[in-house]
Amino acid sequence: MSGAAQNIIEVRGLRTQFGAQVVHDGLDLDVRRGEVLGVVGGSGTGKSVLLRTIIGLNRPAAGSVRVLGVDMLRAPRAERARVERSWGVLFQNGALFSSLTVQQNVEAPLREARDLGLDDADIAELARLRIAMAGLAPGAAAKMPAELSGGMRKRAGLARALALDPQILFLDEPTAGLDPIGAAAFDQLIGRLQRALGLTVFMVTHDLDSLNAVCDRIAVLAERRVLAVGTMEEMLAVDHPWVREYFHGPRARAALRAG
């Protein structure tokens, strides 16, 4: 396979700015098909903005974003829509519709995809399957988001992200706000789903345990670009103050011992 075919996402020369604030400048990143890529960096380095830019929620000032070989900033609307169908997104707070049950939340993308020609029974059945895949008990389907714990809300958001059987899963801080046991269980779930479904996962995280448990490679954002990318072992050898502090600090040592 050529490099381009292996890369399910290719970001080149990305420049993102808000007014005078330049968040990314000359940022390049490849995400390989079938990998779990963890994106780390100090607060405000533009990890969430990078995710939002790749999925088309933020328009960059310059550069290109290719997903599944399609130039997402320049391709015709219909082609972009086809690619958008191939990913699912779990936002940090789960981003569930608060007035809908979990079942209805998971059904929403299936209903929107009218061209799939699914009837109500198919939609309900598929949603039930996704809810189970996300590790929720069947009883959770009838609950409102406000009735769920933080961990259950994440799982409901994950079930919705999986609704259309995506190739790529985008996760923004999936374990933020979970207790360590809940976070470890969520990491394991992501790992199991990734293997079972052959997903490519792009995960913004601060969580060293997650990086250690599920990520194949890690990309470090610093100085407005991807400063380093590689395995955990490779990150340990990077000679940059932030990278050294992050991967060799006391929290990192504890996480690595546990891994």
Ligand SMILES: Nc1ncnc2c1ncn2[C@@H]1O[C@H](COP(=O)(O)OP(=O)(O)OP(=O)(O)O)[C@@H](O)[C@H]1O
């Ligand atoms: N819509 C927006 N308008 C203006 N500025 C924005 C917007 N979105 C993000 N920013 C700014 O861009 C910078 C990067 O934000 P981003 O949320 O990507 O950081 P992050 O690396 O994910 O940080 P954290 O780890 O704290 O979540 C921040 O300074 C933020 O204030």
